[in-house]
Amino acid sequence: MLPMATLCSPYPARAAWSGWGVFAAAWLCAACGVSPKPEPPITVGKPPTLDDTLVSSRVPDQGEAAEGHLFVVGSALAVDPPGGVVRAFNLDDTEPLVDADVSDDGSFELELSAKQGDEVRLEVIGLEASSGPSDLTIVELGAALEPVEPPLVDCLGLSPGGLVFLAPQQKGEIEVVDYCGQGIELAEPRLRTDRDYLEIGGDLGWPVTLEKNEPITIQVRATEGEPGDEYVLFLEATAPQADRRAVSVRLE
Numbered sequence: 001m002l003p004m005a006t007l008c009s010p011y012p013a014r015a016a017w018s019g020w021g022v023f024a025a026a027w028l029c030a031a032c033g034v035s036p037k038p039e040p041p042i043t044v045g046k047p048p049t050l051d052d053t054l055v056s057s058r059v060p061d062q063g064e065a066a067e068g069h070l071f072v073v074g075s076a077l078a079v080d081p082p083g084g085v086v087r088a089f090n091l092d093d094t095e096p097l098v099d100a101d102v103s104d105d106g107s108f109e110l111e112l113s114a115k116q117g118d119e120v121r122l123e124v125i126g127l128e129a130s131s132g133p134s135d136l137t138i139v140e141l142g143a144a145l146e147p148v149e150p151p152l153v154d155c156l157g158l159s160p161g162g163l164v165f166l167a168p169q170q171k172g173e174i175e176v177v178d179y180c181g182q183g184i185e186l187a188e189p190r191l192r193t194d195r196d197y198l199e200i201g202g203d204l205g206w207p208v209t210l211e212k213n214e215p216i217t218i219q220v221r222a223t224e225g226e227p228g229d230e231y232v233l234f235l236e237a238t239a240p241q242a243d244r245r246a247v248s249v250r251l252e
Contacts, residue, residue: 046081047129050122052136054078056144058109065111070141072120074108082106084126089232091135091246092118094193097230099125116141119148121232121246123163133162133248152243155180158235159215163248166222174218174247176235181212185239189218196231197224198249207238225251 055078058071065071072088079086085099086108093113100110102124114120118138124131136145150156159175166172178184188206191198201218208216222231230250237243 048084048124048126048131049080050074050086050124050131050134051078051080052134052147053144055122055134055136057114057138057141059141060111066113068115069111069113070115070138072110072112072114072122072145074102074106076105076107079106079108079124081126084124086110087123087125087230088112089121089192089246089248090114090118091121091192091232096195114138120145121162121248123248130163130250133246135162135246150243150245151241152182152184152237155182156184156237156243156245158245158247162246163250164220165250165252166220168222168225168227168251171219171221172249174220174235175215176210176218177215178210178212182240184210184237186210187236187238190234190236192232192234192246196233196249197222198231198233199223200233220247220249222249222251227251 051074054075056073056075058073060069060071074086079102082102082104084102086102088098088100088110090113095113098110098112100108102108112120116138120136120138122134122136135148137148139146155178157177157179159177164172164174176186186206186208189200191200199219199221201220203219204216210216218235220233222229225231228251230248233247233249235245235247
């Protein structure tokens with residue numbers, strides 16, 4: 001009998017076949033046409049994004065919110081794809097974070113302790129992935145929030161950026177670099193609140209002056225907390241200009 005590869009070829013074999021041979025060939029060729037059921041493709045959900053231009057503040061009506069609070073509002077399509085929650089921190093006070101559900105149209109509204117001039121950090125925590133943080137300023141009450149523009153945005157670089165994921169008790173690293181050679185001086189990192197259970201940069205002598213394109217590594221460890229908890233620390237430059245960068249540490 002001919003090998004299977006020959007039997008499944010589209011070209012006829014040049015051999016005399018007996019009746020049973022032809023039958024066997026036909027059966028085997030039919031078998032060649034049967035392929036395993038394909039596995040369904042593995043799909044990964046699209047990370048959510050926040051459209052900063054669709055976020056504004058709203059002054060509460062009398063009795064609608066606690067004293068000193070206002071509403072941060074994302075209009076329809078602010079979050080894409082919709083779902084999950086928007087998490088908010090006021091970077092200029094020590095009140096607890098606030099989570100608000102995202103509606104089916106991508107809108108949201110949350111009540112936050114804040115005032116005009118404060119900087120607010122917003123993050124979208126989706127069902128499968130999260131956005132990076134967006135830092136916005138309440139420039140005018142009742143108007144659109146505006147992106148924070150750090151004075152040293154072109155020179156002071158942070159990696160992995162404004163959001164670090166850590167397991168409880170695990171150590172992580174934040175790399176900081178001066179791309180411009182301006183002699184950036186960093187003060188000792190500080191925590192947003194006394195409820196942010198982090199140890200930061202204890203192996204370095206502060207303040208630190210950065211050399212051009214020579215990164216330093218700041219170690220971070222969560223001393224307490226459970227998966228889902230999130231803390232905020234500040235890295236602050238004191239020279240040649242004052243600059244503040246917030247880093248969120250989320251436990252997973």
